[in-house]
Amino acid sequence: MQVNQALRPASARSIRLRRIGLLVAMSLLLILAVAIVLRERRERTDLLQADADRIIDDARLAPKALAAGRDVFRTNCAGCHGADGHGSTATGTPDLTDQDFLYGTGRASEIEQIVLHGIRSGDDKGWNLASMPAYGHSVPYAREKLPSLSxxxxxxxxxxxxxxxxxxxxxxxxxxxxxxxxxxxxxxxxxxxxxxxxxxxxxxxxxxxxxxxxxxxxxxxxxxxxxxGLHGVSPAFRGRLDPAKIRAVAVYVASLHARKEHE
Ligand code: HEC
Ligand code: HEC
CATH class of the missing domain: 1.10.760.10 (Cytochrome c-like domain)
Incomplete structure (x- = not known):
């Protein structure tokens, strides 16, 4: 009992010290976490407020956008367009690295619209102005009267x-x-x-x-x-992916063919 009494004040002090240490460490961690969240939020706002077509030439924004875009691509696009973006002629999925564009001229802002709303995706803002008619069928095309071909x-x-x-x-x-x-x-x-x-x-x-x-x-x-006929579908990601991620993947995809252009 005596031994315990002698020890008590010292261990109480060390417990108090330890508590203070813990509190300081936790506060530091909290500050760090808040700083990270704030920085991510600012980067996200910067990305969304920038001109989509200029991000690639912006030394501050481009590296982050390209890295984030590559991740988004791997998870959401590579399954159809291939890990390297070369697509597949077996499934009718276009090569995203060449200078051959179905829609527009391959600018990041145009690609962003495709990712947001898709192609023949059912989204009413998606691309759906024409499809390749099926000329071997008795009614080749629903939207326009076209003849069947023998x-x-x-x-x-x-x-x-x-x-x-x-x-x-x-x-x-x-x-x-x-x-x-x-x-x-x-x-x-x-x-x-x-x-x-x-x-x-x-x-x-x-x-x-x-x-x-x-x-x-x-x-x-x-x-x-x-x-x-032919009527390829690229899905709409609006509502499925954060707008900043959609912008990042558009910048990344634009960089795939831009890089080729410079080669
Ligand atoms: C389910 C398969 C599928 C997924 C997933 C998919 N795509 Fe597509 N994508 C297609 C197909 C098929 C086409 C061709 C549509 C057509 O024939 O008009 C296409 C077309 C495109 C085009 C137009 C290419 C051109 O030559 O003009 C772009 C850009 C594109 N996709 C980007 C993306 C991005 C970025 C993602 C991921 C965020 C994505 N796609 C996810 C199947 C897919
Ligand atoms: C109403 C518009 C329309 C008409 C008319 C039309 N096409 Fe197409 N065609 C398209 C579209 C759109 C595509 C691409 C479909 C897709 O991306 O899935 C296409 C794709 C094709 C392809 C595939 C091209 C490729 O790169 O793989 C061929 C071949 C083709 N058309 C031939 C013809 C021929 C031949 C005729 C006339 C007998 C014709 N098309 C008439 C809209 C049309």
Whole structure:
């Protein structure tokens, strides 16, 4: 008992000291946490208030945006567009690293709109102005009266497109017949342009650049698209991802092809 009494004042003091130490440490941690939260909040506001197309050239904002964007891409986009953004012609998912854009010119602000609202995603602000009609069906297109094409006509159009893309084994008469269909009854020019280079205002791809959304440009793949149509979907992320994350991933995706441009 005596021993305990002698010890008590000392241990009480050390307990008090320890408590104070703990309190100081906790206060420091709290201050640190608040500082981190405040900094993140400021960075988020800076990112959202900046001009989306200029972030990439902003030495302060760009590194954070690109790092955050890469993470968002890995989690939300890579599943379809591939870890490296090269897409897949097996699933009709476009390469995001090239200079070939379905919509617009590949600016971060344009990509941001695609991520927010999607393509044929059901979001009423998403891109949904045109789809590739299914010319082998009795009603090829719901929005506009277009004629069905016979298998022979689809072959002619296929030969025409293959010749345009460098195939030398096409029969010139068949190619000429395909050209007539393209400019005439098929109505292809209306969306893909008289120059066959597509229309980035409605997402109609260039059909003469040797790049294909789906398949490899073989006779089988091209004729299947003309016969069955195509209407790829990119999901809308509005409401699913924080706006700052959406902006970051748009900057990251824009950087993928911008980097190529400089190479
Ligand atoms: C479920 C699969 C899927 C997911 C997930 C997806 N996409 Fe897409 N994305 C597509 C498809 C398919 C298209 C082509 C749509 C078309 O054919 O018009 C596309 C098109 C695009 C385009 C237009 C490309 C061009 O050439 O103009 C952009 C930009 C894009 N996606 C960005 C993204 C980003 C960024 C994410 C992630 C935040 C994402 N996508 C997630 C499937 C997906
Ligand atoms: C109403 C507009 C419209 C018309 C008319 C139209 N297309 Fe398309 N076409 C599109 C759109 C939009 C796409 C891209 C679909 C997508 O992104 O999923 C497309 C895609 C294609 C593709 C695939 C291109 C690629 O890069 O993989 C081919 C081939 C094609 N069209 C050929 C034709 C031919 C041949 C005709 C005429 C017989 C025609 N199209 C008429 C809108 C149209």
């Amino acid at each position: 298998p022979g006509e689809i072959e002619q159009l296929t030969s025409f497109l293959r010749a345009l893309n460098g195939s030398t084994s096409e029969d010139p008469t068949v190619v000429a017949a395909g050209n007539v269909l393209y400019e005439g009854r098929g109505g292809c020019w209306d969306c893909h342009g008289r120059d066959v280079q597509g229309d980035a205002a409605i997402g109609a791809p260039n059909l003469s650049d040797g790049k294909w959304l789906r398949g490899d440009g073989s006779r089988r793949d091209i004729s299947r698209i003309i016969r069955e």
